[in-house]
Amino acid sequence: MKPIIIVACCLFALFALAGPASAAEVSQGRCIQYDRTQGVITIEEFDTQFSAQDPYGRPTGVQAAFDVSKAVVGITPEPGDILRLAYNVLDDRKEALRVMNVSKQDLRKK
Numbered sequence: 001m002k003p004i005i006i007v008a009c010c011l012f013a014l015f016a017l018a019g020p021a022s023a024a025e026v027s028q029g030r031c032i033q034y035d036r037t038q039g040v041i042t043i044e045e046f047d048t049q050f051s052a053q054d055p056y057g058r059p060t061g062v063q064a065a066f067d068v069s070k071a072v073v074g075i076t077p078e079p080g081d082i083l084r085l086a087y088n089v090l091d092d093r094k095e096a097l098r099v100m101n102v103s104k105q106d107l108r109k110k
Contacts, residue, residue, distance in 0.1 A: 024086040024097050027064060028057060031081045039069030041099065043083055056082045056102060064094065071096035075104045 029043035042065045046057030066085055077083055082103040087096045 024088055026084060026086050027066075027094075028082065028084045028102070029064070030059065031077045031079050031083050032063060033079060034077045039067060041066050041068050041077060041083065041085070041096070043085070046082075066094045066096040066099075068096045068099055071099050073099040075101040077101055 027043065027045055029045040032042045032044055034041050042063055045060050045062045045064055046054075047060050049058050050056070051058075066087055068085075071085075077099065080103075081101050084100045084102050085094075085096045086098045087094045089095075
């Protein structure tokens with residue numbers, strides 16, 4: 001009987017600790033604008049239909065703005081660069097956690 005109680009307590013503790021953790025969302029697309037003073041990056045989002053013509057996905061026409069004031073930014077983005085952003089949605093804004101410049105740091109070319 002005691003082993004069942006111990007296992008139940010361990011499972012409860014595991015789910016209680018893992019429950020609040022949530023994964024960030026990810027978006028990828030072409031940089032339209034990077035406003036360093038405001039801490040905002042605007043991208044045209046890409047879909048996940050990868051091909052030889054579109055190795056990063058196809059443009060969707062949807063523009064999204066991300067608050068990058070607290071984000072870890074790799075190689076400085078410039079308009080036209082392909083970016084991947086990990087972010088959380090807070091209220092109505094997207095707060096970036098990390099910004100990777102995929103076109104200038106393409107791991108597939110190594």
